[in-house]
Amino acid sequence: MHGQKILFAVHDWGLGHATRVLPLIRGLLDAGHSVIILSTGRALELLRGELDDRCNFIELKDIPKPFSRTAAAFYVKMSLSLPMMFRTFQRERRFTRSLCRREGIDRIVSDSRIGVCIPEVPSYFLFHSMRQIIPGRPYWLEKMVEGSQMRMFANAQRILVPDEAEDGGLSGDLSHNLSCDWKGRLAYIGPLSTISPQSGDQDLDYFISISGEEPQRSMLERRVLDQVEGLPGRVVVTLGKPEAETRSLSRGRIDVYNYLGRHDQQDMMNRARVVVCRSGYTTLMELAQLGKKALFIPTIGQSEQEYLARYHMERGHTYTVPQNHLDLARDAALAETYHGLPRMPPAAESVRRFLEVVIP
Missing domain, CATH: 3.40.50.2000 (Glycogen Phosphorylase B;)
Incomplete structure (x- = not known):
C-alpha cells in the first residue's frame, strides 16, 4: 500500500x-x-x-x-x-x-x-x-x-x-x-512506552518523579521536599517544572532537578531500585517495561489513578499511599517488600x- x-x-x-x-x-x-x-x-x-x-x-x-x-x-x-x-x-x-x-x-x-x-x-x-x-x-x-x-x-x-x-x-x-x-x-x-531496559548497575536507591496538574503537583512537591532527607541512600527527585534551578541536598546525597528530559528520565528509572511516582497509566506501562518496584501516590480526585494503584497493590506488585498520608521513609521501605510490576512485551x-x- x-x-x-x-x-x-x-x-x-x-x-x-x-x-x-x-x-x-x-x-x-x-x-x-x-x-x-x-x-x-x-x-x-x-x-x-x-x-x-x-x-x-x-x-x-x-x-x-x-x-x-x-x-x-x-x-x-x-x-x-x-x-x-x-x-x-x-x-x-x-x-x-x-x-x-x-x-x-x-x-x-x-x-x-x-x-x-x-x-x-x-x-x-x-x-x-x-x-x-x-x-x-x-x-x-x-x-x-x-x-x-x-x-x-x-x-x-x-x-x-x-x-x-x-x-x-x-x-x-x-x-x-x-x-x-x-x-x-x-x-x-x-x-506502549518510550522507556526501555538498559544495561548497568542500579546505583540509585530512589527516583522520585513529581507530576500532575496544579495544584496537586505543588502539593506533592512540598510533602516530598519536607521528607526526602529522611530517605537513606542515593536519591534523585525531579519536580516536573522546567523553569527553576537544580539544587542538591544532604551534601550531594540527594539531587533535586526541576525537570528531566525523556532520555534522563529513562536513565534514572533504569538505575533506581524503587521509583516513587503517580499511578497514571502511561507511568505503569513504562515501569512494566523495566519490571520495577514502585511507590504510587495517586493524584487526589483521579479515581483511575486510585484504582490502578490499589489494583496493583492487591496483586502484590507495588505499594500505594494517599498523598495526604505520605510518610516517605516508611512508605518507600514498604514498597521494597513488593515484587514489582510484571514485565510486558x-x-x-x-x-x-x-x-x-x-x-x-
Missing part, C-alpha cells in the same frame, strides 16, 4: 498521552506514511520537540481540566464542565471534517480526543478505560457510563487498547471484564500490532 496521510490527535491531560503515542507515530513515519499531529499545550510542545520536522503540527484547544485541591471539588468541577466538553467535541468534529477534506486525510488515530472522529474517514481511538471507575463502584452507574462511551465511539472502526488482553493486563477493570458488548471492536495492541511488538490494525 502506498504511503497514507494520517491525522493523529493527542489529548493534553498530562504528558502521558503524548509520550505513549511517540512509538506509534515513529512507527507510521518509518513505514513511509505522513503524519499530521493535532494537540495543544505541553503535549504539543513535547511532540514538536521530539518529532520536529518529521511531522506537521496543528494546535486545537482540548476539553477543560477540572483539577482541584480535593476529590469532592474535582467531581463537582467535572460535572459542571460536561456541557463545555460536549461543545468541544462538536467543535472538534467540525474542524476534523474540514481538515480531512482540505488535506486529503486517509486515516485518523485519536488518543482520547473524542471529537476527532468522522464516519467519512477510517478512524481509530487509542483508549485504555472503556469502564470509568466511579467511587464506591456502583455497577449500574459504571455500566451506564460504559454504554455511553461505547456510543461516543460509534464512528470508530476499532478501539485500540494499549494493554494485553489476558489476565487483566496492566489496566484491570478499566479495559477487562467489561459490562457491555463491544461487538469485537476492541483491539488489544499491547503496552516490548513496545516494538505493540507498534507492529498497531500497524496491522490501522493500515492492513
Whole structure:
C-alpha cells in the first residue's frame, strides 16, 4: 500500500498521552506514511520537540481540566464542565471534517480526543478505560457510563487498547471484564512506552518523579521536599517544572532537578531500585517495561489513578499511599517488600500490532 496521510490527535491531560503515542507515530513515519499531529499545550510542545520536522503540527484547544485541591471539588468541577466538553467535541468534529477534506486525510488515530472522529474517514481511538471507575463502584452507574462511551465511539472502526488482553493486563477493570458488548471492536495492541531496559548497575536507591496538574503537583512537591532527607541512600527527585534551578541536598546525597528530559528520565528509572511516582497509566506501562518496584501516590480526585494503584497493590506488585498520608521513609521501605510490576512485551511488538490494525 502506498504511503497514507494520517491525522493523529493527542489529548493534553498530562504528558502521558503524548509520550505513549511517540512509538506509534515513529512507527507510521518509518513505514513511509505522513503524519499530521493535532494537540495543544505541553503535549504539543513535547511532540514538536521530539518529532520536529518529521511531522506537521496543528494546535486545537482540548476539553477543560477540572483539577482541584480535593476529590469532592474535582467531581463537582467535572460535572459542571460536561456541557463545555460536549461543545468541544462538536467543535472538534467540525474542524476534523474540514481538515480531512482540505488535506486529503486517509486515516485518523485519536488518543482520547473524542471529537476527532468522522464516519467519512477510517478512524481509530487509542483508549485504555472503556469502564470509568466511579467511587464506591456502583455497577449500574459504571455500566451506564460504559454504554455511553461505547456510543461516543460509534464512528470508530476499532478501539485500540494499549494493554494485553489476558489476565487483566496492566489496566484491570478499566479495559477487562467489561459490562457491555463491544461487538469485537476492541483491539488489544499491547503496552506502549518510550522507556526501555538498559544495561548497568542500579546505583540509585530512589527516583522520585513529581507530576500532575496544579495544584496537586505543588502539593506533592512540598510533602516530598519536607521528607526526602529522611530517605537513606542515593536519591534523585525531579519536580516536573522546567523553569527553576537544580539544587542538591544532604551534601550531594540527594539531587533535586526541576525537570528531566525523556532520555534522563529513562536513565534514572533504569538505575533506581524503587521509583516513587503517580499511578497514571502511561507511568505503569513504562515501569512494566523495566519490571520495577514502585511507590504510587495517586493524584487526589483521579479515581483511575486510585484504582490502578490499589489494583496493583492487591496483586502484590507495588505499594500505594494517599498523598495526604505520605510518610516517605516508611512508605518507600514498604514498597521494597513488593515484587514489582510484571514485565510486558516490548513496545516494538505493540507498534507492529498497531500497524496491522490501522493500515492492513
